[in-house]
Amino acid sequence: MNKAFKFRIYPTDTQKTLIHMTLGHNRFLWNKMLDDKQKHYELTKGMLYNRPAQYKDTYPFLKDIDSLSLANTQLNLEKAFRMFFRRKQDLPKFHSKKQDYGYTTNFVNNNIVLKKGYIKLPKLGDVKIKQHRTIPSDMSIKNVTVSKTSTGKYYVSILYEYQIEIKKQAVNHSIGLDFSMNHFYIDDQGFKMDYPKAIQTDFTTLRILQRSLSRRIKGSSNYQKKVLEIALLHERIRHRRDDFLHKLSNAIAKRYELVSVEGLNLIEMSKTNPYYAKQISRFGWTRFISFLKYKLAKEGKTLMTMDKWYPSSKLCSHCGEIHTELKLSNRVFECPSCRLHLDRDHNAAININREGLRQYKLAFQL
Ligand SMILES: [Zn+2]
Structure with a gap:
């Protein structure tokens, strides 16, 4: 390790x-x-x-x-x-x-x-x-x-x-996390983890500073002052974000033996949905996943990442029907077959947790 x-x-x-x-x-x-x-x-x-x-x-x-x-x-x-x-x-x-x-x-x-x-x-x-x-x-x-x-x-x-022997822990508690447009994630119990407010405020300040920088004469002392101000803000955002990601991943890795997450392809996403991709990179979703991965591994626990083709959003978590016509703008999943009515991301998180458990059992032949 x-x-x-x-x-x-x-x-x-x-x-x-x-x-x-x-x-x-x-x-x-x-x-x-x-x-x-x-x-x-x-x-x-x-x-x-x-x-x-x-x-x-x-x-x-x-x-x-x-x-x-x-x-x-x-x-x-x-x-x-x-x-x-x-x-x-x-x-x-x-x-x-x-x-x-x-x-x-x-x-x-x-x-x-x-x-x-x-x-x-x-x-x-x-x-x-x-x-x-x-x-x-x-x-x-x-x-x-x-x-x-x-x-x-x-x-x-x-x-x-360093060398350590890690014993694989039995899975008693598992969780599925779905990255959501308006929250950092939603889990399979429907719990919504919000983005930290302080970071959101920092991003707003950053936008204002960048706009004011563009109005200044390049190379002037006022320009240099703004450049430094922006760099300091970037640094603060990084610190706050890492602090948030560390605390959150610590808490999850402590409580669960199996964590399943959505597989994301950021390059593809930035082409089809730039806003979504920007939110993901802004709040460090990829970094969060890497934190979770090593923190879980350290304790003999497992992170499962879904294949990007796994239809977590389009699958009905109640009856298993796949509804390909579901659009990103549909925030509620309504199943025409079994009439399930559920928050779209909550439905996806349930599927992710279930699929993660299934793959885990397959991989370890349980
Ligand atoms: Zn259904």
Whole structure:
């Protein structure tokens, strides 16, 4: 199992310069390799397997930084391309200076050591760290991601590996969750989990700020002030959202042994229903699912994701009839066969829970 710990670091000016250089060179390599991969893809429809070493002669400055970070950039790009080939993601995008990125370096020969108040990192040496929690002694470091936010803060995310034996838990309580248009989700008991109000208010403020930014002269000091204000708000939204997602996933993973969720294809969705897709990404549904998955797995519990073809909304949870004529605008499910009258998403959540249980029993031959 893996577990990541994130801590704020306080690099010296020299260390900051080196971090910026490493981030910049990695961004450069990402964009170069991506460009070559895209050209190759246009010609052959296949993936180009290019390596950082091929670029070091033409761009010798790449030799100045942590070479493991370049290897990780290459791996991440390849991973993004594989997701694209499996139609799970759009083509990877070029990295811009304006966004927050980190670079990842791996643990080899004690090159990364966490000490009291400091972390030793390759090339950087000892960097001051605010370690607000201790790491269990049976965990070993796998890699570290160093990042800088657009608001000027620096962080390390340390990924640890550890061995544990997990016993599969018997399913006594199960739950089905349906992502809903107007709520974060509806469960199979008809309970509606709302989006946190504070985040919704933040999004409204964000829209106002962005509008006011567009009226300012690019590059002026007022413009820069707004840019920073927007970055800070983005940061606050991320914190609030993660807090919400962590608390919620903790509570669910504690109570249920089996959680079943709808399978979503965000790319397809953003084409057919952009508003829906935007809501999903805004409130971090995908992130929520990944939190749930590892929190459940840690305790020998299971997350079931429905196949995207599973007709959770169109199936009557009472008599099993499928009603293909149901539109997204029909908020109530009315079954012409058995006269069931139920909230559309509640009906879907019941189906998801039931189908999850069925698949679970099949998979584990219960
Ligand atoms: Zn029915």
